[in-house]
Amino acid sequence: LLVIAFSMVVIAYGMEGVHDMFHDFRHVIGMPCH
């Protein structure tokens, strides 16, 4: 759970390979993105 919670923050903010992977997902769920 702790590892996944950290992953969630990385995904939500695109804290960059993960950045490009979740770009569309981040926009769709309404997180600020470039």
Place this chain on the structure above:
Amino acid sequence: MKNTQSLKDRLVYSAVAGVVWGLVAMGINNMTGVFAFESTFTHNLVSFIFGGVVFSIVSGGILYFAGSVLPFKGYLPKALMVTTFVWLLLRGGGVLLSQMDSHRYHVVTPESIQGLGLAVLLGLFLGLFWTLGSRGLQGSKA
């Protein structure tokens, strides 16, 4: 309401809810057109399912540990509260990041409204799967 099932069981229900939510979120955005997809369908299929599972498992974990102190009865309203809270927390962090680097993190209001709606939808799925999971296990033990 007492958690009679293990955390492991609950996280499995949460993961299933996350898969469904990820696919539904993709479909809803396709209908609303709030964000024009930039990646391929296959790429998004993977990222939305994975992202959905991650968000749902975190929400499920919070629900498991904080469920007894939330001011509601039943999994559904509690799940709605948790998923909305998680989204607002992340969105709040996003606002701070946006103030620090507005080019890198800029806010799009229609996406935010859709995101909040999807967070509520995740709460619905999470509450539903937890409820169904509880009934399923009780039924199999009877």
